[in-house]
Amino acid sequence: MRQLLAWTLAAAAVLAAAPTAHPDGRTACPRLTGTWYGDNRAHLQQAIDARGTCSGRPGRPRPVAAFDWDNTVVKNDVTDATLAWALRHDALLRPGRWTDTSAWLTATAERALTRACGTGPAGTALPTSRNARCTDEILEIRERGTTMSGAPAFAGHWNHRRTVPQYAWVPQLFTGRTPAELASYARAARREALAAPAGSTRRVGTHTLPASVRYYDQQRDLIRTLRRAGFDVYVVSAGSEPVTEVWSRGVGVDAAHTLAIRSVLDRRGRITPWNEGCGGVPATRGAVIPYIDGKRCWINQEIYGVHGPAAWQRQPWPHRPAIAGGDADTDVTFVGDATAVHLVVNRNKPELMCRAYDDADGRWLVNPMFLEPLPRRTAPYPCSTTAFTAPDGTSGPVRRDDGSVVPDQRDTVY
Template sequence: MRQLLAWTLAAAAALAAAPTAPAARPDCPRLTTSWHGDNRARLQRVIDARGTCSGHTGAVAAFDWDNTVTKNDVTDATLSWALRHDRLPRPARWKDTSAWLTEAADRALTAACGTGAGAPLRTSAEPRCTDEILEIRENATTMSGAPAFAGHWNHRRTVPQYAWVPQLFAGRTPAELASYTRAARREALAAPVGATRVLGTHTVPAYVRPYGQMRDLIRTLHRAGFRVYVVSAGAEPVTEVWSKGVGVDAAHTIAIRPVLDRRGRITTRDEGCGGVPATRGAVIPYIDGKRCWINQEVYGVRGAAAWQRQPWRRRPALAAGDADTDVTFVGDATGAHLVIDRGKPELMCRAYDDADGRWLVNPMFIDPLPRRTTPYPCSATAWTAPDGTPGPLLRPDGSVVPDQAGRTT
């Protein structure tokens, strides 16, 4: 009971600390698209309270990209295009592409794809090679089911198969990768909603669509004086091409940033965050890594402090995401935590527990999930520890989040 009282008082204090929206004026920037339930009205209140309608400018809004602003993953769309057009460079050794690639994965990729630096992979004519790459990207296993990655990494700062995609383009320049993305983007926007294609034996989405509601939200935030950022666990040269289409420029786009060699070519190393130097994928914008990159790049917080939750005025007013990779930075938002429901347990447990009364859950705007029939296992396995161990999800006061039922559809 004492813990519950402390949690209730803390939530009430957080609500009292935030500014309230004034009565809306006719000239305030307004959202115009339809949302689930009262989400549009609640988002509008944050815009009114923290934007030009209240005489403020410079508040931050931060968005995940893949499956938050768009339906489907744009890095996967670029990888698909590159595989079909032989644009991946062949590595000298597959083991060089990731610090955690297993011997089994190295053997499988070598057998299916070959080695020898310089020549492009002929994946358009080698379905076995395409299959191995896609299986590792999607499931972190080889086609035979062997683990593709092993070793030690912080599971709240990176996931090897996410870091691996930019590493596959080592030897290409960011401009070349951006050109592949523009071609993939034209193709994905032209494909009808629901379209798929077969690569090797894998069936993958063939289309991408920016959500109209997210376009409208970002446009309205800009008009209201917000600084809008995209923070993604995709490859930055890829994400920048897409984010430009909704009015977010490269300077406001944060994703995996490859270190370049002296000739300006992508390497298998990525820029670091929070006092961690450049590594082979150990620190990317993933779970706690997204907080670190926002704190560092948006608010100028340096060193180990970038991993910590910052004071109220150094956190986004609004943050949006769709997956567990987004849970930390979305939870840091002070005005609204917007969640696109894709059924990811840690994020959905936080959203439905709604500890501060500011979580908004919205079904996917295209092909939403059916209503969940079993509760999310918040009290048992929803949280992932840095060593990868699942465990119960805790509130800030240490109490366990009870299991939550899905309620959006």
């Protein structure tokens, strides 16, 4: 009886997602399923019906939908899961000097890493599985941008709306490995993370990290429905591209539709500390990655063929995603570019939530995290004072397109 009920429910879900036919023979757009906050599912369905090639308007170009990956399509961070696996399996290679990995790594951080990880021939495996001090220094720099002693790990000048050094640093840590090797680490980490109990943790060094990663059922269904409705669906992430590609296949998004940090390879096909550039900026050691404005640049360049400095600018309506989704300030620019729906998973990130709750164009949808949603933020978001991060790293007010300041916003969707 229980099995029959399961089959019945599964069949009902398939029928709900299946396209129906109009009386004139046209195929209607497929239907979303699953539980969403408030009337978010209805608004998403309206956008699918209006913009999908299933809408009965022949000759229209395929619309685009773009999604951040970590904590937007899945719960937790897949690049961090891969790094944790690599540290537990001695998969990182020793650099000649730690400052070879990042243009901004401080002398203090290099000394801390050298003391913790020891010395040895460049290109040999770091013994991180049995050296907690080395593992801890790497994880602390990745997580907080500081050494274990609390000293800044990165210093210098960078555009804070185009990169953040500790994000760029993760692919740089895999220097000397091939993309295929890195993908194999990601697959091993994925198997572990999907098998680990939901919400469980793991000790790596002395750090406690999430052990599990879960695909959000609602986002998997949304992506499947969008693809069946004729959308080109892309993932755009500030993670490492070989890692993100391993995971994005799980929602039917192939490597050609996965945009992330793309490392430059040496003549032997091995990862280097350099990554490909965007918007007229050449390859750098992390100065330009798919981060805040960088995500817009990569979408404009790789999807719409806009090259040079123009790729940093908001494009005309036909050359922007119809639907875009994200969970953090790193997503705010490309999510704001969407022409039909700006979908936000609420993780209490200030600039993104200021724009979402201000809802200047009436197209912003806020949804609590689909698993283990955060409690309500008690203090208003400081939209009128400090929620915006300028290119030089200073804080300021969030402004609308017309220059007016967004007032402070209260957290209402949690």
